[in-house]
Amino acid sequence: MLVQFYNVSKIYPNGVKALDDVSLKIDRGEFLFLMGPSGAGKSSFVKMLFREEMPTRGQIFIASRSIVRMKRSEVPKLRRNIGIVFQDFKLLENKTVAENIAFAMEVVGSPHRQIKKRVTQVIKQVGLEGCENTFPGQLSGGEQQRVGIARALANEPLLLIADEPTGNLDIDTSLEIMDLLYDINRKGTTVIMATHARELVKAAHKRVVMLEKGQIISDTQNRYEEQPI
Amino acid sequence: MSLLTIKYFLSEAFKSLYRNRLLTFATIANVAICILILGAAVLLTLNASNIIDNLESDVEIVAFIDKDLADSDEDHLKNKIEKIEGIKSIDFVSKEEGLKRLQEKFGGLEYDLGSTLEENPLRNSFEIQVVDPHQVPEIAKKVEKLSGVYKVNYGQGVVEKLFQVTKWVRIVGLVTIVLLAFGAVFLISTTIRLAIFSRRKEIYLMKLIGATDWFVRMPFFLEGVFLGLIGAVIAILCLAVGYGSIIGHVDTVMFFSIITDMGLLINIYLILLGAGIILGILATYFSLNKFLDV
Numbered sequence: 001m002l003v004q005f006y007n008v009s010k011i012y013p014n015g016v017k018a019l020d021d022v023s024l025k026i027d028r029g030e031f032l033f034l035m036g037p038s039g040a041g042k043s044s045f046v047k048m049l050f051r052e053e054m055p056t057r058g059q060i061f062i063a064s065r066s067i068v069r070m071k072r073s074e075v076p077k078l079r080r081n082i083g084i085v086f087q088d089f090k091l092l093e094n095k096t097v098a099e100n101i102a103f104a105m106e107v108v109g110s111p112h113r114q115i116k117k118r119v120t121q122v123i124k125q126v127g128l129e130g131c132e133n134t135f136p137g138q139l140s141g142g143e144q145q146r147v148g149i150a151r152a153l154a155n156e157p158l159l160l161i162a163d164e165p166t167g168n169l170d171i172d173t174s175l176e177i178m179d180l181l182y183d184i185n186r187k188g189t190t191v192i193m194a195t196h197a198r199e200l201v202k203a204a205h206k207r208v209v210m211l212e213k214g215q216i217i218s219d220t221q222n223r224y225e226e227q228p229i
Numbered sequence: 230m231s232l233l234t235i236k237y238f239l240s241e242a243f244k245s246l247y248r249n250r251l252l253t254f255a256t257i258a259n260v261a262i263c264i265l266i267l268g269a270a271v272l273l274t275l276n277a278s279n280i281i282d283n284l285e286s287d288v289e290i291v292a293f294i295d296k297d298l299a300d301s302d303e304d305h306l307k308n309k310i311e312k313i314e315g316i317k318s319i320d321f322v323s324k325e326e327g328l329k330r331l332q333e334k335f336g337g338l339e340y341d342l343g344s345t346l347e348e349n350p351l352r353n354s355f356e357i358q359v360v361d362p363h364q365v366p367e368i369a370k371k372v373e374k375l376s377g378v379y380k381v382n383y384g385q386g387v388v389e390k391l392f393q394v395t396k397w398v399r400i401v402g403l404v405t406i407v408l409l410a411f412g413a414v415f416l417i418s419t420t421i422r423l424a425i426f427s428r429r430k431e432i433y434l435m436k437l438i439g440a441t442d443w444f445v446r447m448p449f450f451l452e453g454v455f456l457g458l459i460g461a462v463i464a465i466l467c468l469a470v471g472y473g474s475i476i477g478h479v480d481t482v483m484f485f486s487i488i489t490d491m492g493l494l495i496n497i498y499l500i501l502l503g504a505g506i507i508l509g510i511l512a513t514y515f516s517l518n519k520f521l522d523v
């Protein structure tokens with residue numbers, strides 16, 4: 001089991017209850033869609049996986065380690081095993097594609113040789129060969145998100161988290177990005193993706209967890225094929 | 230820590246300094262002015278203390294002896310005074326000696342005090358040096374009470390005033406230095422805060438990727454230290470040149486003593502340099518924590 005949520009609630013300081021007694025298990029190698037209307041708590045759920053937010057109540061385990069009890073000094077190590085893909089890409093405009101990807105490895109102190117090798121590898125994996133020295137501003141949205149995904153993959157994470165990765169992209173580009181994510185999942189990385197896009201989810205035949213008002217209202221578990229959305 | 234990491238820290242720090250070069254320049258100038266005034270204040274205070282110390286050690290008690298006291302009683306009195314706690318030395322000055330000194334001071338050769346005055350109006354006296362000048366009034370009082378002592382003189386009132394002035398010079402000097410140090414910290418931390426602010430997205434990203442606090446802080450620390458260091462170096466150069474020329478001029482003109490001890494001056498400059506670095510580190514530390522809490 002890679003991720004375990006036990007009776008997790010999240011109440012923000014302003015009193016908003018974003019998650020309400022959520023329990024959920026995610027296996028290694030799974031691909032999971034987190035769906036639900038705006039304000040359902042998808043982003044809150046996702047942020048607790050890498051401790052950007054702490055749960056108000058309940059327990060969260062990743063690879064059998066409680067990340068609630070985890071010391072502050074151990075958080076960097078947790079995050080190195082998690083790749084994060086953002087809706088707005090969050091690329092550094094003053095760095096080239098290769099530098100943006102290398103950045104993720106530099107900040108965790110990887111050796112120079114390894115960085116060079118791995119950057120070439122992930123650029124190939126996301127299909128951006130030839131764009132190494134381009135700046136993000138010169139790329140299309142889809143290409144920028146590929147850079148974002150490559151950066152998330154650079155440190156070979158166990159878990160890839162994508163919060164609305166296609167939120168800023170048109171449908172064709174979104175489908176290309178989805179193919180890339182499936183490909184990554186096939187190579188063994190667990191993927192959790194929060195999204196609004198029903199059409200993407202329908203076509204995918206993957207596990208879908210529906211959130212509403214902070215609660216899980218449905219979970220297809222592994223019965224992907226039977227469950228029409 | 231690998232060479233690549235060190236290179237990364239340095240290049241990030243200098244890139245940021247260059248990117249905000251106008252602010253960098255302004256901050257260095259500000260820090261330099263701060264440390265310059267700080268150094269000037271230190272030198273001023275030290276010199277004032279030095280002058281005051283000299284004045285203080287000049288303070289002595291003169292005890293005039295009753296006119297009709299026998300020689301043996303004078304020796305006896307001397308022993309009694311010597312027994313009072315805090316006495317450094319005691320010298321007997323005969324009235325003849327006293328008159329001679331007066332003569333030297335006022336008369337010169339063409340004006341003979343001795344022949345003008347028919348009888349020596351002075352008294353035999355003891356000149357008493359004390360260990361701690363601050364105890365002069367207290368010890369003077371004890372001496373005065375001894376029998377055989379006609380009168381005690383130590384510049385009553387003047388001495389107390391002098392000590393008041395010394396105290397205030399020291400307090401004002403210290404307060405000025407503390408205020409200026411706060412000013413410098415504020416300026417550097419403003420610069421660092423702006424540097425951090427312009428890179429807040431990057432910091433957030435670094436934290437989410439798994440950079441340690443330490444790693445995120447390091448380039449900013451280097452930036453802060455650099456600002457403090459360069460500011461301090463400029464200030465010290467100005468001080469050294471300025472103070473050097475003051476020494477050159479004052480030494481020949483003025484009657485009071487100015488600090489010229491090169492070893493002491495170099496120590497002061499080194500301390501100012503250290504102060505610049507510490508200001509930089511402190512300022513960075515204060516401005517950084519807020520943004521690291523991701």
Ligand SMILES: Nc1ncnc2c1ncn2[C@@H]1O[C@H](COP(=O)(O)OP(=O)(O)OP(=O)(O)O)[C@@H](O)[C@H]1O
Pocket residue numbers: 012013014016017018036037038039040041042043044045
């Ligand atoms: N930092 C915060 N402080 C206070 N309230 C918050 C905070 N973040 C989210 N919320 C609130 O918590 C609730 C859940 O928000 P969340 O962002 O998790 O929803 P979401 O499902 O991701 O929505 P969306 O689809 O619009 O992204 C919302 O009501 C939101 O206003």
Ligand SMILES: [Mg+2]
Pocket residue numbers: 042043044163
């Ligand atoms: Mg959201």
